[in-house]
Amino acid sequence: xxxxxxxxxxxxxxxxxxxxxxxxxxxxxxxxxxxxxxxxxxxxxxxxxxxxxxxxxxxxxxxxxxxxxxxxxxxxxxxxxxxxxxxxxxxxxxxxxxxxxxxxxxxxxxxxxxxxxxxxxxxxxxxxxxxxxxxxxxxxxxxxxxxxxxxxxxxxxxxxxxxxxxxxxxxxxxxxxxxxxxxxxxxxxxxxxxxxxxxxxxxxxxxxxxxxxxxxxxxxxxxxxxxxxxxxxxxxxxxxxxxxxxxxxxxxxxxxxxxxxxxxxxxxxxxxxxxxxxxxxxxxxxxxxxxxxxxxxxxxxxxxxxxxxxxxxxxxxxxxxxxxxxxxxxxxxxxxxxxxxxxxxxxxxxxxxxxxxxxxxxxxxxxxxxxxxxxxxxxxxxxxxxxxxxxxxxxxxxxxxxxxxxxxxxxxxxxxxxxxxxxxxxxxxxxxxxxxxxxxxxxxxxxxxxxxxxxxxxxxxxxxxxxxxxxxxxxxxxxxxxxxxxxxxxxxxxxxxxxxxxxxxxxxxxxxxxxxxxxxxxxxxxxxxxx
Amino acid sequence: xxxxxxxxxxxxxxxxxxxxxxxxxxxxxxxxxxxxxxxxxxxxxxxxxxxxxxxxxxxxxxxxxxxxxxxxxxxxxxxxxxxxxxxxxxxxxxxxxxxxxxxxxxxxxxxxxxxxxxxxxxxxxxxxxxxxxxxxxxxxxxxxxxxxxxxxxxxxxxxxxxxxxxxxxxxxxxxxxxxxxxxxxxxxxxxxxxxxxxxxxxxxxxxxxxxxxxxxxxxxxxxxxxxxxxxxxxxxxxxxxxxxxxxxxxxxxxxxxxxxxxxxxxxxxxxxxxxxxxxxxxxxxxxxxxxxxxxxxxxxxxxxxxxxxxxxxxxxxxxxxxxxxxxxxxxxxxxxxxxxxxxxxxxxxxxxxxxxxxxxxxxxxxxxxxxxxxxxxxxxxxxxxxxxxxxxxxxxxxxxxxxxxxxxxxxxxxxxxxxxxxxxxxxxxxxxxxxxxxxxxxxxxxxxxxxxxxxxxxxxxxx
Numbered sequence: 001x002x003x004x005x006x007x008x009x010x011x012x013x014x015x016x017x018x019x020x021x022x023x024x025x026x027x028x029x030x031x032x033x034x035x036x037x038x039x040x041x042x043x044x045x046x047x048x049x050x051x052x053x054x055x056x057x058x059x060x061x062x063x064x065x066x067x068x069x070x071x072x073x074x075x076x077x078x079x080x081x082x083x084x085x086x087x088x089x090x091x092x093x094x095x096x097x098x099x100x101x102x103x104x105x106x107x108x109x110x111x112x113x114x115x116x117x118x119x120x121x122x123x124x125x126x127x128x129x130x131x132x133x134x135x136x137x138x139x140x141x142x143x144x145x146x147x148x149x150x151x152x153x154x155x156x157x158x159x160x161x162x163x164x165x166x167x168x169x170x171x172x173x174x175x176x177x178x179x180x181x182x183x184x185x186x187x188x189x190x191x192x193x194x195x196x197x198x199x200x201x202x203x204x205x206x207x208x209x210x211x212x213x214x215x216x217x218x219x220x221x222x223x224x225x226x227x228x229x230x231x232x233x234x235x236x237x238x239x240x241x242x243x244x245x246x247x248x249x250x251x252x253x254x255x256x257x258x259x260x261x262x263x264x265x266x267x268x269x270x271x272x273x274x275x276x277x278x279x280x281x282x283x284x285x286x287x288x289x290x291x292x293x294x295x296x297x298x299x300x301x302x303x304x305x306x307x308x309x310x311x312x313x314x315x316x317x318x319x320x321x322x323x324x325x326x327x328x329x330x331x332x333x334x335x336x337x338x339x340x341x342x343x344x345x346x347x348x349x350x351x352x353x354x355x356x357x358x359x360x361x362x363x364x365x366x367x368x369x370x371x372x373x374x375x376x377x378x379x380x381x382x383x384x385x386x387x388x389x390x391x392x393x394x395x396x397x398x399x400x401x402x403x404x405x406x407x408x409x410x411x412x413x414x415x416x417x418x419x420x421x422x423x424x425x426x427x428x429x430x431x432x433x434x435x436x437x438x439x440x441x442x443x444x445x446x447x448x449x450x451x452x453x454x455x456x457x458x459x460x461x462x463x464x465x466x467x468x469x470x471x472x473x474x475x476x477x478x479x480x481x482x483x484x485x486x487x488x489x490x491x492x493x494x495x496x497x498x499x500x501x502x503x504x505x506x507x508x509x510x511x512x513x514x515x516x517x518x519x520x521x522x523x524x525x526x527x528x529x530x531x
Numbered sequence: 532x533x534x535x536x537x538x539x540x541x542x543x544x545x546x547x548x549x550x551x552x553x554x555x556x557x558x559x560x561x562x563x564x565x566x567x568x569x570x571x572x573x574x575x576x577x578x579x580x581x582x583x584x585x586x587x588x589x590x591x592x593x594x595x596x597x598x599x600x601x602x603x604x605x606x607x608x609x610x611x612x613x614x615x616x617x618x619x620x621x622x623x624x625x626x627x628x629x630x631x632x633x634x635x636x637x638x639x640x641x642x643x644x645x646x647x648x649x650x651x652x653x654x655x656x657x658x659x660x661x662x663x664x665x666x667x668x669x670x671x672x673x674x675x676x677x678x679x680x681x682x683x684x685x686x687x688x689x690x691x692x693x694x695x696x697x698x699x700x701x702x703x704x705x706x707x708x709x710x711x712x713x714x715x716x717x718x719x720x721x722x723x724x725x726x727x728x729x730x731x732x733x734x735x736x737x738x739x740x741x742x743x744x745x746x747x748x749x750x751x752x753x754x755x756x757x758x759x760x761x762x763x764x765x766x767x768x769x770x771x772x773x774x775x776x777x778x779x780x781x782x783x784x785x786x787x788x789x790x791x792x793x794x795x796x797x798x799x800x801x802x803x804x805x806x807x808x809x810x811x812x813x814x815x816x817x818x819x820x821x822x823x824x825x826x827x828x829x830x831x832x833x834x835x836x837x838x839x840x841x842x843x844x845x846x847x848x849x850x851x852x853x854x855x856x857x858x859x860x861x862x863x864x865x866x867x868x869x870x871x872x873x874x875x876x877x878x879x880x881x882x883x884x885x886x887x888x889x890x891x892x893x894x895x896x897x898x899x900x901x902x903x904x905x906x907x908x909x910x911x912x913x914x915x916x917x918x919x920x921x922x923x924x925x926x927x928x929x930x931x932x933x934x935x936x937x938x939x940x941x942x943x944x945x946x947x948x949x950x951x952x953x954x955x956x957x958x959x960x961x962x963x964x965x966x967x968x969x970x971x972x973x974x975x976x977x978x979x980x981x982x983x984x985x986x987x988x989x990x991x992x993x994x
Contacts, residue, residue, distance in 0.1 A: 304855055325858035336856050345850040356846065357857035360839040368838045 001159035008057035017043040032206035036431035040215040050074040080153025081162040090138035143174035248467040251280030260310035272475040278451040285466030293475035331419030346398030351379035386411040403434030424455040615955035623948040655940040662933020663926035680817040686925025688879035690824040693906035693917040695875035702868040703848035708768025709876040710900025711775030712746040716877025719745030721884040721891035724801035734804035742881030743874040750873015758862035798891035807886040820882035832914040
């Protein structure tokens, strides 16, 4: 099926989200839409999927113009979409989720799930999905949930599959598996629209790349283009993908964690007997697949986790058991992993968010009275310094894009003298330009002599920022390795393989002479992925 | 409001923001929309860590009593409030028309003389205005101004208690307990008023203080239970209302509270030194309690917008997780805000015993505690919004009496109008639809400009 978008324009009020976008998706092709957050990729796909009405322009399927009033019609025309946030009902089984909206019934209106189960099994076998139709969706890992979404589309005979930021929630291994699935779908003649801003994946999978910037198509790119070229096209200016940083000038060890154990409400040790040090002027990156105790570790340091045992000392002072206010007051800068949930108050203005943890300190307050003038002035200065794009400091922070929100959090946390800086997922959901900015600020803080702890599930980020890397697996420390450790070894360690063993097994699997560059093929798959 | 997240945040000012919620969108398609929902919805709902992936976990967190719907109702835009009042008045008029036998007669010759029908509908409203603002038929200036002073008198406890509800709501707590807090304020205030005999000036001050303490205790208990045990404030406050009410009825039968020589469950009159001075002389009921209500409004405004304590309240109300991460003591804020909210409601109780009633009876709180919820709702939980909403409800109450006396329209119609206001405020899309303010209908492929105009109006109203 050939899909064409002609002159699609979508306006929200005075805002032009899509400006005369033309796009042709050929059958059996992986067409990648590359663009920053907020460039208009998702809006375009929502227009295609019948979620928005285009203000202008038309959609053609096999040369015939079509109008989709709702996703149902788009599905009927053979367009399937896998949203970034899955549209699954957690307490339903896979089969129930797949059948939902398309239920077949037996006599007396009873659900005929057997037919759906059969279809799931046949698709699962065809593509090697390994999905049990009777598993409860909430029990499945994210990668498998995503496959359920793909199955949902395939069961409805989708010929064009739209994948909206599909790798955002996946581990490196799951990402590789997804890319394999996409290759198989392509072989079967399906067209794939792959939306992403991650260059490595885009280069690995796409046949055609369309770059979108500020709602307009700025050009087509070839998958062989260099990552720097792609990034520059996407951002609209030259960007550097490698971080220039001097080697760490480490000072004394000032932050010590000893035998830290966090117990959750089930009595499980979600952080299990962790011990590590961070020296002044050093970045320790905590690597690991999401959900292996990183959240609990950072929250334990901040003091919001109950049931913590062990010891956390900063410059000799015990932080464990102290209030959050005390810990922050001791000079800990904290960037939480979920900025919208823990880092910002969305309905508050930028000014107010800039002082969220300094609101009762001079010069922003005297006694219980706050000083709006000083607060606004502070915000204006910080907005300038951290390049937050906003019409006004009195705009609600929730109206900002993710990158700008993160800059607000960073501006706040880096605006006071720090003795320890902790950042969790500092660049999650950010675009290339913002990532570059955030990384520079983190390194600047390190060079200032502050011990820095970065928690990230992005291997790229870990490798760029870290001076040393600590890998967590199921709450335990697998090992602390130097920043020069290869992706293969780190990938294995993230799956729980001890450092020495990972080292041995990685060198055994990598064919001699294969180049391991940060931007080419994902690690460990060189042999089988070249089709 | 921040929930109007644009899909394209780079080039937007808040005024241009389209509302994803109004566009067909199953459960938030853009990541920002999803994320900002979370900001508003997680009122303290803390999920235990689990193996569920982050995306699912975030969605799961927003299941709590103070969900987005309640939040939306309490902080919706001013335009909806105004239009809701308007709509309720129109519907009230229609109701009066169909229930009034005279109207049925005039409707018979409607086409001959349509004016008669309209007169019959407008008459009760005229009486309402005459009874609440200015009586142009009054014999002298005092009689002409009497209605407005009545309005202010009735509005005084409504404003104080309304502030209590509004303040608690800004900190994310739904305070249904104003009724009980008023009773406790009145109980403490009245006791000090009739049992203690202090010099003029000091006595009233002590009465007010006692009322504040009474309300603060009854409100603070709620905060304490919520912060320490996680008990839901809605259930706790409802139950405490019953306890306060029956405690009052019991106390009024004990020698300490019951008037000497009376078999009725009423207290002695308060000392004259314990009463609010009359503002305009003895022929009006208006007392200095109204000035206290104005001061309380100004105080709450300062507290919320200019003090660190209010900053904590608002942060805890808008996003408790972020507040906690920023070092704010959420438990302490919860206790403190409920104590202050209770104190404000207690002030309403003092206004009743020290100003309007001059003694304590079982019906001292009337339905003020519940009307206060509506007042706070109509005032969108802002201090001055609550103040004016209180005035409006005071006017309804005062004018309703005159309306019934003059036109035989039952005073219940005022209740109907009040209820309709709440109903409309709770359904902003309905109000917008009736006034044609909804941004866009489906498939307006050609009317991009019309869409932008209406959304401009809406966000203008929100700002």
